[in-house]
Amino acid sequence: MQSPERWWHRATGYQVYPRSFQDSNGDGIGDLPGLTSRLDHLSDLGIGFVWLSPVYASPMADMGYDIADYRAIAPEFGTMEDMDHLIAEARARGIGIVMDLVVNHSSDAHPWFRKARAFRDAPEHDYYIWRDAAPDGGPPDGRRAAFGGPAWTFVPEVGRYYLHLFSPAQPDLNWQNPRLRAEVYDMMTWWLDRGIAGFRMDVISLIGKDVDGGIDEEGPDLHTFLQEMHREALAGRDIVTIGESWSVSLDTALLYCGRDRGELDMVFQFSHIKEGWDEKLGKFRPKPLDIVALKHTLFAWQEALADDGWNSLFLTNHDLPRQVSRYGDDGVYRVRSAKALAMVIHLMKGTPFIYQGEEIGMTNARFDRIDQYRDLETLNHYAEQIEAGVPPQDFIAGANATSRDNSRTPMQWDAGPHAGFTTGAPWIEVNPNFPEINVARDRADPEGVLAFYRDLVALRRDHDVVALGRFEAILPDHPQVVAFLRRHEGTCLAVFVNLGASPAEVEIPQGIQGDGTPLLHTVEARGSLGATERLVPYEGFALLLDKG
Structure with a gap:
């Protein structure tokens, strides 16, 4: 539900x-x-x-x-x-x-961090994540920051390292506080x-x-x-x-x-x-x-x-x-x-x-x-x-x-x-x-x-099947074509999109073959689905079918 x-x-x-x-x-x-x-x-x-x-x-x-x-x-x-x-x-x-x-x-320029790095006994010190140096005087562990370099930086004023999973200018906040x-x-x-x-x-x-x-x-x-x-x-x-x-x-x-x-x-x-x-x-x-x-x-x-x-x-x-x-x-x-x-x-x-x-x-x-x-x-x-x-x-x-x-x-x-x-x-x-x-x-x-894009936004706003319809994948292993159905209260939307730079042929499942109302297309409108369809490069179309 x-x-x-x-x-x-x-x-x-x-x-x-x-x-x-x-x-x-x-x-x-x-x-x-x-x-x-x-x-x-x-x-x-x-x-x-x-x-x-x-x-x-x-x-x-x-x-x-x-x-x-x-x-x-x-x-x-x-x-x-x-x-x-x-x-x-x-x-x-x-x-x-x-x-x-x-x-x-936060930023290392945030007032919280400025107090945290200046005074070990400041309440804001515990707003961040600090650890003492390893026995060799280096960082507490070897983890790396997402933006490169170690994830720990030493602050002489308090004699401890703070954690930053991104850059030293972005000290991690201590959510345990x-x-x-x-x-x-x-x-x-x-x-x-x-x-x-x-x-x-x-x-x-x-x-x-x-x-x-x-x-x-x-x-x-x-x-x-x-x-x-x-x-x-x-x-x-x-x-x-x-x-x-x-x-x-x-x-x-x-x-x-x-x-x-x-x-x-x-x-x-x-x-x-x-x-x-x-x-x-x-x-x-x-x-x-x-x-x-x-x-x-x-x-x-x-x-x-x-x-x-x-x-x-x-x-x-x-x-x-x-x-x-x-x-x-x-x-x-x-x-x-x-x-x-x-x-x-x-x-x-x-x-x-x-x-x-x-x-x-x-x-x-x-x-x-x-x-x-x-x-x-x-x-x-x-x-x-x-x-x-x-x-x-x-x-x-x-x-x-x-x-x-x-x-x-x-x-x-x-x-x-x-x-x-x-x-x-x-x-x-x-x-x-x-x-x-x-x-x-x-x-x-x-x-x-x-x-x-304007048409796509309007379809979601105006059509229940786009906004709320359940999703059903079809042709999942086709090497170029993305195809799926959306179903809602007796209405079926069939979507076929060739994401390849060469033509592609697809076999249409029997249950959705037939006439429909074209809602959107990248190349030309299609009003029906036969047993097979040929899609040119980057052709996509969506048909509204009266099949639940």
Whole structure:
């Protein structure tokens, strides 16, 4: 039995990376007034809520994911008045603002940490995770940080090491401290009272870590903390909560979002993303696209959350490459493959998320030099790999495929200077293909990517079978075609998408052959399904059949 319908079951989310969305004052950095000025673009798309990457006060060591004050806005993004104005203007258009909640760690510039590192007996010292040196005077253990280097840094003032699973500028918070947890819940309540529509929770599976037990993700107290968070800050509010976890699995997903758990509404899981990474070298050595493996993973998650919980649907975000470059063809078939990928994701069961620029088929940047990159992760791993003897051009090739900066280049609004993003010098280079790929040009094309996304968003909003229908995989082992059915109260939606760059033939299951109503297509409308169908490269179609 599925949970009762909620507003976000029919909504489509849209992630804004504010630094790169729209600059309003010519300093080359996107800001809140800039975002507010572009709300009509999101309203035209039919967006239900915006996930806003961090805009809090921060030294920006990790582009805002290192927060120095959870109740203040970074000056480069604007003011709290600008934030309130954004919330109000978005609400007037039927759009909620979902804030990024980053509470596994803070900035080392946060007043909590400044006191913690100065005085061992300060209450705030226990807001963080400290350990004494190993017998040899080195770090307590050999764990490594996600952004490179040791995960422990020594502070002479207190004679101890603190833990940072990302960078030294991002000390991990000690969730075992009840006073720290109360501070977090109070801050969350403060934001919810300002009228936001919920939270996306950054690496939330790390808050339950068992440091001495060697468990960083999904530790023994994780779900106790999430249930407490729900009781203290979230319960009784008509909001949406999405937890990010790089470790959540098919076996643990319902612990986060089962309807009776009292924790979260859904999780961002990355099984389908990691499936394409090299087992030893990780994201900077992506494997060639394996369509069968990709759809097996996507289908497995559909099945796991078929009757409980809820799926989040995405291929791209601020940490991932552009999906048309990673999974499609960003050359001759860019438009067609952008539509095909969108059809696969948006017509499955769950809440789809559009990452800024995805709706016009923006591509990876493909920089030539390391000095063009701004991402802390990329720069740190470059230094480590060059020291290990990796040729610079080899690392750049990998970064061009998977670096986080691929999705962080400025939004391409028009063919004017800097793609209409800023009147100044942008903080990171604009993708040079902006004269051909931009919102203004795509909007003028009734067959463009933007129009296709608008139709997808409307289908979820208006059709019960898309928003609520149960999922049924078909042709799971076809090497190119992703095919599935959605069924709801006597209505059947049949979806077929060729994700290959060559034609593909499929045998149509007998039970769904026949006439139907074409809802969406990337190449041409199809009104019937015969015994076999031939799909040209990146052709996709969805037919509404009167078969339950």
